[in-house]
Amino acid sequence: YPHRYLANTDLLFYLIDCQDPERYGESLDYFDKVMEYFKEQRENIPIMVLLHKFDPEIKENQEINKRALVFKQNLLKYKEFQIYFFETSIYDIKSIMDAFSTGLSFLFENIEMLYSYFEDISKRYNILFISLIDSTGITVGEYYSALRLIDKLKIYNLYLEVLKKVKMENKEKYEFSDVLSNGKRFSGVIEVLNLEQLRFL
Structure with missing residues (x-):
């Protein structure tokens, strides 16, 4: 009975265990009920479908990839809805952060303007990576x-490590440096921003 849980929903994360194909049918049936509810309510909210447990050791598994593709194709019938797919794993923290950050970005106004602003700064000052993250770890932009x-993964993982130090040592600013795969060195800085009652890193 989806209506018990979905009333006044602004954003939905739908989790699928990609290592349990025997329950794909059950997951699809329940997803159909969820979609039927939103159709009846005439609501078109962003829906993040997470194919979870997509762990590194099975990423190249043809059978699992084929099943995941079939599952995605079954949801394409809901073209009128905003459905986004993610392959996530607890062994790839960025995959989870990306899924939740993308979903939550729909709740923030002017997110496209923020992206354009970051892009402009990056090109103007030759910056590799800019990120605005709230104090709970959610990427706003x-x-x-x-x-x-x-290199993206290396920078992101290094960033997460430095972020832990910032919080543990209660610092407002932390600088770091490392080397890219091409041998070039890069440097970065994490700085805490307090905007009214909001706190960003």
Whole structure:
């Protein structure tokens, strides 16, 4: 009975265990009920579908990838809804952060303007990565310049490590440096911003 839980919903995260294909049918049936509820209520909210437990050791598994693709195709019939797919894993924290940050970004006004602003700053000052994250760890907005995936992940993981130090040591500013896969060194800084009652990193 989805109506018990979905009344006044602004954003929905729908989690699927990609390592439990025997329950795909059950998940699809319940998803249909959820969609039927939103149709009846004439609500078109953003829906984040997380194919979870998409762990590193199974990313290349053809059978699991095929099942995941079939699952996605089954949801394409709901073209009138805003449905976004993510492959997430607890062994890839960024995958989870990306999914939740993307979803929550729909609740923030002027998110596109923030992205454009970050892009402009990045190009003007040759910055590799800009991110605005609230104190709970949710990414409000970010921009990456042209980087290899391995370098994006390296910068992001380094950022998370430095972020922990900022919180543990209660610092307002923390600088860091490392080397990219091409041998070039990069430097960065994390600074705490307090805007009225909001706190960002």
